[in-house]
Amino acid sequence: METLVQTDQARPVFGNGLKANKLKATKFGGKLVSEYWESVFRAKEEGKKVVWYNGTYIPPFFHSHDLVWVHGEAWSAMLAARHKEIGAQGRSDQRGYDRELCSYARTHIGQMLIELDKVKSGHHAMAADDPRVETMLKLPAPDMIVNAYPYCSSGQQWDDITYRTFGKKIPMFTIQIPLLWGGRPDAGYMQGEEWEERSRYVAEQLFALTKFLEENTGRKYDYDRLGETMSFVKKAAELRLEAMDMCTVHPSPASFFDWIVSIAPVNFLPGDQNLVTYFEGVKAEIAERVKTGEGAVPKERHRLFFDGMMNWNKVGWLADKFAQVDACVVAGRYTHMSFWQEPQLIDLKDPILGMAQNYLICPNNHGAPIMIGEIEKVCDKFDIDGVVCHASRTCRGMTNAQFQIAGSAKKYGRQAMFFEGDVADESFYKDELLNVRLEAMVEAMDAKKRAA
Amino acid sequence: MRWQTDMNRPANGLKQGGINRNWRSGVGKLTDIDKIISSLAAVAEDPLGYARAWKDRTQGKVIGILPMNFPAELVRAAGALPLLIQEDDAAITYGRSLLFEFYCGYTRSLVDQAATGKFGGLDGLFLVDHCVALLGAVDAIRFELPDLPVYLAQYPASMDEPATPPMVRERLGGLWRKLEQVCETTITPEALRAAIAASNANRAMLRRIHDMRRAGQIALSGRQMQALVKSAMVMDAAEHGKALTALVALLEGQQAEPSNRVRLHLSGHFCHAPKPELLDMIESCGVTIVDDDLFTGTRFVATDIPEDGDPAEALARWYFDRNDNVPCSTRAQKSADWESYLAASIRRNGADGVIVLVAKFCEPHMLYYPELRKMFHANGIPHLLIETEHEGLPLEMVKTRVEALIEGIRQSGRTRETA
Secondary structure, X not given: OOOOEOOOOOOOEOOOOOOOOOOOOOHHHHHHHHHHHHXXXXXXXXXXXXXXXXXXXXXXXXXXXXXXXXXXXXXXXXXXXOOOOHHXXXXXXXXXXXXXXXXXXXXXXHHHHHHHHHHHHOOOOXXXXXXXXXXXXXXXXXXXXXXXXXXXXXXXXXXXXXXXXXOOOOOEEEOOEOOEOOOOOOOEOOEOHHHHHHHHHHHHXXXXXXXXXXXXXXXXXXXXXXXXXXXXXXXXXXXXXXXXXXXXXXXXXXXXXXXXXXXXXXXXXXXXXXXHHHHHHHHHHHHHHHHHOOOOOOOOOEEEEEEOOOOHHHHHHHHHHHHOOXXXXXXXXXXXXXXXXXXXXXXXXXXXXXXXXXXXXXXXXXXXXXXXHHHHHHHHHOOOOEEEEEEEOOOHHHHOOHHHHHHHHHHOOOEEEEEEEOOOOHHHOOHHHHHHHHHHHHHHHHHHHHHO | OHHHHHHHOOHHHOOOOOOOOOOOOOHHHHHHHHXXXXXXXXXXXXXXXXXXXXXXXXXXXXXXXXXXXXXXXXXXXXXXXEEEOOOOOOOOOHHHHOOOOOOOHHHHHHHHXXXXXXXXXXXXXXXXXXXXXXXXXXXXXXXXXXXOOEEEOOOOOEOOOOOHHHHHHHHHHHHHHHHHHHHOOOOOHHHHHHHHHHHHHHHHHHHHHHHHHHHOOOOOOHHXXXXXXXXXXXXXHHHHHHHHHHHHHHHHOOOOOOEOOEEEEEEEOOOOOOOHHHHHHHHHOOEEEEEEOOOOOHHHHOOOOOOOOOHHHHHHHHHHHHHHHOOOOOOEOOOOOHHHHHHHHHHHHOOOEEEEEEEOOOHHHHHHHHHHHHHHHHHOOOEEEEEXXXXXXXXXXXXXXXXXXXXXXXXXXXXXXXX
């Protein structure tokens, strides 16, 4: 077993002490994310209407109608990634929300309550040294609420609470994205009667969404503009998948954590040329690394699959953690099985059906038998040695079926392990348990390779 | 029988047992009433055993159904026994390797029952609700019991959207066809009408008993009331109806008597029943439970299915009626407020306070509880939140909290003598 050495740095050295070799091109994404939130903060000054939404990647509908959108999950993830979530979570605790409740919801609702406190108290001033000042002062109140949550029942209820907290005065529209249960004999990934029926069902609701937006803005919806927006999204999605495919080589030029920081562009950033530019940059850097044999982990010996939601407080921390035992997390369910994963379905002349289908195939929106089959395909493709399941404490949507996922991994000769953490509540993360389990997993994979 | 043992055993050293000490009628009636309730309680205690016996007796199919909105009448119309799967008392062992410890006790118990061979008598497992934890449990069961037909007819949980009613009808159609397939029969509208009428009749009798409790006319304990509803969830409707008919006739003869016990409303606890020991403990603090909105309580019996018109359409209508009638935070409906319903209930039943029972890790309840709390504060309603767990509760510690609530109510002079 490796020994932990405490250094003068805050972070204890683990394993070989090396750091992950992150892609440089993703820095552009950080700039885009900052600009996006700045545009959100300016929305009211610029007279723009604001939509709060949760769930799947529907911003192209808003972008094409010149609206500003706030994704509740992205907001919570952003606060957690910047370690500024505590104030919002504290406010939701105060209101009576249990800490076992979805930490995305708790953080977002807590922020909402902070904003309402300011309105009610008639002043917006906070102490200059309040850590919340930088990001929390500016979240604009919604003019509309849209819910489009696949799979997780709590997502819908979260927005119901938002609706109630604003006194039931904000127009709200809910898109139901039914689970692809996969119970019929012809069921499979993107096939069968259920797939066809559900695709049409969601597409009809997306069309109704455009009517809702028209009613609440007084402006006609421009479907040509939607096609134009989707042309950028589709191109970006294709580039992303091409770049991911290049990571089948050993060593992998990019890791799961590079794809994690690349989620914002395909999840909620505006659908424009910047998305394409971003993924062109990522793909070019990966191509260069493939040419030179440069890996995302300096000494890649093992290749892992990450199952579960990201622990947003610990993105860099975890990237380094795995690199320190020479393990490259090459792929993941969250990154490699979602976010415009099937761009070929999108017909730019009439994109709504293809968009509906991409929303439906969010990986946890499949019944476990089909979902796990797809996970195994990804593991085979990227030559995965082991599966790491992040048991995110308050996200049951992503922890469902993890025991079956681990069981399937073992069945196909892969190691599997779990570690405890959460999406946005750092207090659930258990570093030392991850250390010992990861070391044990690496030892087992080493032994297996030696035996072979 | 195990239940009778529990009835006679002081719960955790407390004096309150299953039979209310303040019973006000003759010994003969006490015996008859107790006999009926004890027989229903025995079924409630061992629903899978009851189902096995029913199957042996009738050679019929047993369909496991999951809470909270499943239309059991469709199963009955197929000639099968709908068995609303209950939380099992057994410690969760093998289930721990199927579902994480941060899932509610009900879902963990479900997978444990599946993994420990207790679902052997089921011919299918059906559900319409899509609580995220329940979906996790059912997927685990699909892997654990690959030969058991498991069917989800997912009802949309957003009640206001135009797309919802057609989808509910479509899902009911799928459910109908799948049940016919699993039960190897044809479900006729006539059979469905008869099943609806039988269920409505039983619900009406259970509501009558709840009304009598609310009015103070009868003094059945929380444990006894739970047994009546729990048995309704698992028993053959005709058999349960027969027992209820006899029971209601006996209870109608009861007379209200003045009481200075604190009157409480129990709220919450979706999907499965709170442990009877908890109810015993609450009552042992000088409390009469006068009303509730528990799933294993008023919520289950409150709403009838329309008996006129197309019975399939009536089943769809029932889904919406239920949430209009007793709003539930597992649904999103702009026009329905659980807190308003609760406030009105408390005005109607004259409760002195509320105990909210939340099953640990129940996300829809955790999300909505602050809305309830806001209403309690706005209306000056004394209340206490108790979180329950499968593994049991430190009853003596919880008891001090209940006693503090009761003391506060008494000191505030809020209690009302009832007659």
